[in-house]
Amino acid sequence: MDSEKTRKERTLSEDPERRPEVKRLQSRQPSPPVATGSEAQGITIEGLSAFYGSFKAVTDASMNIQANKVTALIGPSGCGKSTFLRCLNRMHEVIPGARAEGCVRLGDQDIYAKGSDPVKIRQRVGMVFQKPNPFSKSIYENVAWGARINGYRGNMDELVERSLRQAAIWDEVKDRLKESGMGLSGGQQQRLCIARTLAVEPEVILMDEPASALDPVSTQKIEDTMEELKKRYTVVIVTHNMQQAARISDYTGFFYIEHMGDPGRLWEFDATDKIFSNPERKETEDYVTGRFG
Amino acid sequence: MPRETFQHELDRLVGEIISLGREVEACLGMMVEAMEGHDAGVASRELGIDQRFKERGAEIDEECMILQARQAPVARDLRLIYTIQAVTNHLVRSGTLCEHICRAIAETADCERDPELETALLEMARGARDLFGQGLNVFEDRDIDRARDLEALDDKIDLLYSEAMNLVVNPTNSDGSPEWRMRAALTVHYLERIADHGVDVGGRTVFLVTGERMESAMRQYRERHLDDDED
Numbered sequence: 001m002d003s004e005k006t007r008k009e010r011t012l013s014e015d016p017e018r019r020p021e022v023k024r025l026q027s028r029q030p031s032p033p034v035a036t037g038s039e040a041q042g043i044t045i046e047g048l049s050a051f052y053g054s055f056k057a058v059t060d061a062s063m064n065i066q067a068n069k070v071t072a073l074i075g076p077s078g079c080g081k082s083t084f085l086r087c088l089n090r091m092h093e094v095i096p097g098a099r100a101e102g103c104v105r106l107g108d109q110d111i112y113a114k115g116s117d118p119v120k121i122r123q124r125v126g127m128v129f130q131k132p133n134p135f136s137k138s139i140y141e142n143v144a145w146g147a148r149i150n151g152y153r154g155n156m157d158e159l160v161e162r163s164l165r166q167a168a169i170w171d172e173v174k175d176r177l178k179e180s181g182m183g184l185s186g187g188q189q190q191r192l193c194i195a196r197t198l199a200v201e202p203e204v205i206l207m208d209e210p211a212s213a214l215d216p217v218s219t220q221k222i223e224d225t226m227e228e229l230k231k232r233y234t235v236v237i238v239t240h241n242m243q244q245a246a247r248i249s250d251y252t253g254f255f256y257i258e259h260m261g262d263p264g265r266l267w268e269f270d271a272t273d274k275i276f277s278n279p280e281r282k283e284t285e286d287y288v289t290g291r292f293g
Numbered sequence: 294m295p296r297e298t299f300q301h302e303l304d305r306l307v308g309e310i311i312s313l314g315r316e317v318e319a320c321l322g323m324m325v326e327a328m329e330g331h332d333a334g335v336a337s338r339e340l341g342i343d344q345r346f347k348e349r350g351a352e353i354d355e356e357c358m359i360l361q362a363r364q365a366p367v368a369r370d371l372r373l374i375y376t377i378q379a380v381t382n383h384l385v386r387s388g389t390l391c392e393h394i395c396r397a398i399a400e401t402a403d404c405e406r407d408p409e410l411e412t413a414l415l416e417m418a419r420g421a422r423d424l425f426g427q428g429l430n431v432f433e434d435r436d437i438d439r440a441r442d443l444e445a446l447d448d449k450i451d452l453l454y455s456e457a458m459n460l461v462v463n464p465t466n467s468d469g470s471p472e473w474r475m476r477a478a479l480t481v482h483y484l485e486r487i488a489d490h491g492v493d494v495g496g497r498t499v500f501l502v503t504g505e506r507m508e509s510a511m512r513q514y515r516e517r518h519l520d521d522d523e524d
């Protein structure tokens with residue numbers, strides 16, 4: 001009687017249908033992030049759930065985000081990609097009533113541990129949003145501002161130039177640094193915002209659909225920066241553009257809601273090559289081929 | 294809606310290569326018939342198929358390229374387009390080889406033949422035709438279980454190949470004009486290639502269905518069946 005129960009419990013927890021994020025094919029999945037010599041850190045997420053009040057938006061997501069790699073998050077609208085992303089730098093909890101459960105480790109630091117400072121975390125894990133949101137200040141000040149309030153004491157001109165170069169916008173703005181950031185085109189504004197994020201010298205950069213409002217050429221410029229950025233940083237990007245995810249990312253996580261009203265789940269997580277050529281799960285395949293529902 | 298059109302396009306292309314494949318198969322049938330009857334007339338009727346098949350192959354290729362440009366296929370769609378192009382190539386090449394053989398039959402119809410070598414040739418030709426047809430069946434039905442049978446059939450062709458080659462090099466009699474023997478040696482080689490194309494069409498189907506290369510897919514498949522047996 002007893003032993004039978006034990007067996008049943010074991011089968012349930014091992015049933016891959018019930019635990020989609022425990023993948024059957026382990027081969028190309030990243031192992032826990034390790035320091036790679038550079039300063040970038042990976043992120044380990046274990047059993048993360050996110051709530052808005054009593055509404056559970058994401059349930060039990062686990063994933064290893066590799067340092068110095070680009071990880072793309074894809075999935076249908078409302079499945080919790082942005083929510084998940086915001087949990088990675090404690091931005092989620094700024095919404096009244098919102099909270100997260102589970103474990104998120106940046107390198108070996110538990111960012112939700114008692115006593116960990118969300119402001120410090122957000123400095124180490126920067127964020128670029130969907131709509132470019134430059135301040136109504138000069139281009140120079142847009143970049144310098146965040147670094148300054150974070151107490152940067154080095155050579156500010158150098159930092160501004162370096163950040164603008166890494167964001168692949170230096171050549172376009174170097175002669176007009178004193179002009180307002182608001183006067184730039186949408187694509188330039190977005191790269192300015194990336195530069196602003198970089199100036200704080202984070203280890204991880206989170207991007208929520210950073211190119212969704214941009215034309216292909218501006219999008220290409222943002223994507224080009226990605227190759228450069230991952231040399232120094234760990235990048236996590238939410239995108240609805242499948243080809244963009246396929247082009248720029250090393251790993252891809254697919255979020256999915258099976259039944260209306262359920263919380264979003266991390267349905268499949270694997271090397272990008274695998275997700276876009278031969279995904280394990282039917283729902284992933286239906287989604288990436290655009291034959292959803 | 295565009296995705297529905299895309300699906301229709303893919304279905305149409307698959308239908309197109311199956312009908313192309315069946316035509317190549319029919320030509321292989323005529324080739325065997327011409328060999329059996331030493332019939333230069335039948336063989337000559339097949340001359341020109343190469344050009345026709347190549348043109349259709351080029352059209353399919355072009356359509357695949359446009360679909361890739363417009364639809365940016367991934368996952369099973371990507372595997373399907375890749376497979377369509379690869380299978381088309383196997384079919385067209387088999388057609389080319391078939392025409393080479395038919396030309397040889399037509400041009401050597403009056404030559405003196407070595408009956409022993411001829412028997413081996415005929416057996417190989419029937420085997421190659423069958424294997425090609427079965428490869429096409431595997432693709433049409435996406436029946437990867439039967440892809441394994443192709444390899445067994447191909448082993449038989451390979452055996453006939455070495456027998457025939459042995460007869461070319463070490464004839465047991467003095468029959469067969471030099472011209473005929475030379476053409477026979479080439480034909481043996483072409484038939485072996487046709488059989489390989491048939492096996493490859495099956496292998497491509499395995500990739501299409503499983504996303505794995507033939508070998509590792511077959512290994513996984515066998516292991517899965519071992520697991521099933523244990524239950």
Ligand SMILES: Nc1ncnc2c1ncn2[C@@H]1O[C@H](COP(=O)(O)OP(=O)(O)OP(=O)(O)O)[C@@H](O)[C@H]1O
Nearest residue numbers: 052055057075076077078079080081082083084095
């Ligand atoms: N501030 C909020 N208050 C309450 N519920 C929210 C809030 N923000 C998001 N949600 C809900 O949480 C769920 C996940 O939303 P989220 O924005 O994370 O989805 P998403 O995957 O980013 O979607 P999209 O692709 O449309 O950006 C949705 O059901 C959404 O309605």
Ligand SMILES: [Mg+2]
Nearest residue numbers: 081082083208
């Ligand atoms: Mg979102």
